[in-house]
Amino acid sequence: MNSAKEATTVVTKEQVLDALRDVEDPEVHRSIVELEMVKDITIEGSSVSVKVLLTITGCPLRTVIEKSVSDKLLELPGIEKAYVEIGTMSDEERAKFAGKLRGKSEAQSTPAILQPDAGVEFLAVASGKGGVGKSTVTANLAKALANEGLRVGVIDADIYGFSIPGIFGVKDARPTVIDELIIPIEVDNVKLISMHFFVPNNNPVVWRGPMLGKMLRNFFAEVHWGDVDVVLLDLPPGTGDIAMDVHQLLPKSKELIVTTPQANAADVAVRAGIMGLRTNHEIVGVVENMAYFQCPGCGEKTYLFGRGGGEEVANALKAPLLAEVPIASMDALASGIFAVDSPQGQAFKDLAKRIIPALGLAVRV
Numbered sequence: 001m002n003s004a005k006e007a008t009t010v011v012t013k014e015q016v017l018d019a020l021r022d023v024e025d026p027e028v029h030r031s032i033v034e035l036e037m038v039k040d041i042t043i044e045g046s047s048v049s050v051k052v053l054l055t056i057t058g059c060p061l062r063t064v065i066e067k068s069v070s071d072k073l074l075e076l077p078g079i080e081k082a083y084v085e086i087g088t089m090s091d092e093e094r095a096k097f098a099g100k101l102r103g104k105s106e107a108q109s110t111p112a113i114l115q116p117d118a119g120v121e122f123l124a125v126a127s128g129k130g131g132v133g134k135s136t137v138t139a140n141l142a143k144a145l146a147n148e149g150l151r152v153g154v155i156d157a158d159i160y161g162f163s164i165p166g167i168f169g170v171k172d173a174r175p176t177v178i179d180e181l182i183i184p185i186e187v188d189n190v191k192l193i194s195m196h197f198f199v200p201n202n203n204p205v206v207w208r209g210p211m212l213g214k215m216l217r218n219f220f221a222e223v224h225w226g227d228v229d230v231v232l233l234d235l236p237p238g239t240g241d242i243a244m245d246v247h248q249l250l251p252k253s254k255e256l257i258v259t260t261p262q263a264n265a266a267d268v269a270v271r272a273g274i275m276g277l278r279t280n281h282e283i284v285g286v287v288e289n290m291a292y293f294q295c296p297g298c299g300e301k302t303y304l305f306g307r308g309g310g311e312e313v314a315n316a317l318k319a320p321l322l323a324e325v326p327i328a329s330m331d332a333l334a335s336g337i338f339a340v341d342s343p344q345g346q347a348f349k350d351l352a353k354r355i356i357p358a359l360g361l362a363v364r365v
């Protein structure tokens, strides 16, 4: 004699879908139910089987999805066995999927992330010259902001001199592209996009101005940023086409200036001049990088590169000096991202705490 449990199904298809609503695609961070990735639900007695369609075959995240789906199904009352089959979308299904991700923006010429109601703050990190640690500051500040609970994106706008993927240790990563929609590379809750990901074998980028501007625009329009609170842009040094493009694309962007301690009046003037070109960009502050070396044993500070550069630039730009980042030893620099408990990591934590209110953001809990 069959028990009542075996004779009738214990849950409905709707309940199965409801249970899976919380499962997100690990790459695009949207519900797999909402994205219509769940198909062929069959319930027989206490066992349930579903098919989940992924965008590409051999998707490295398939086991993650498989497990989260199976776990959720087994939480359903009366369900004892769960079977998850992983399939691949047809071209048509993939196009529909990309359409869902693009959402409203598809019909609009302004990319979703640049819509005034998107609620995303932009912070461009700039410097008068190269080698002052602009990319290092961008990357470490991004990480520190993420540590404070913000959802952070980084655009490596240094199209020729890209270095953000190297700093985050993801040089070999290649973003998933779904129907021409690019999924950013995510490292420790920071979403990254860089020209590096699109250049085979580190070939030099040889595009001219207009093409560069187009590339930069693509970083906004063709990338699925999802929900982000703040996007940092690592600008190329000095003035130039890209800086002007950023100004045009992001008239409301705020700006953080990175400098070194060498006090040099001419340099300050150059930097102030650069800012003059971007009059609308509010400068939130100045970071003095490689400010001093602190003896690990005795704590004594040595000002290897002189003093006063940060303060001088800050005064010239009428902006606050927000951080003095100490010089790191080669060991501490090995990974590009400083350890949270290192003097540099602490400086970035403090900087993040100052930047959050300056951007009008609140810490998420």
Ligand SMILES: Nc1ncnc2c1ncn2[C@@H]1O[C@H](COP(=O)(O)OP(=O)(O)O)[C@@H](O)[C@H]1O
Residues within 6 Å of the ligand: 127, 129, 130, 131, 132, 133, 134, 135, 136, 137, 163, 289, 290, 325, 326, 327, 328, 329, 333, 344
């Ligand atoms: N606080 C620091 N202490 C020691 N070395 C640093 C520090 N900040 C940056 N560097 C190093 O200086 C070099 C230039 O930094 P980078 O961030 O690439 O500068 P930029 O983007 O301005 O050209 C890199 O090798 C980087 O590792």
Ligand SMILES: [Mg+2]
Residues within 6 Å of the ligand: 134, 135, 136, 158, 161, 163
């Ligand atoms: Mg750089």
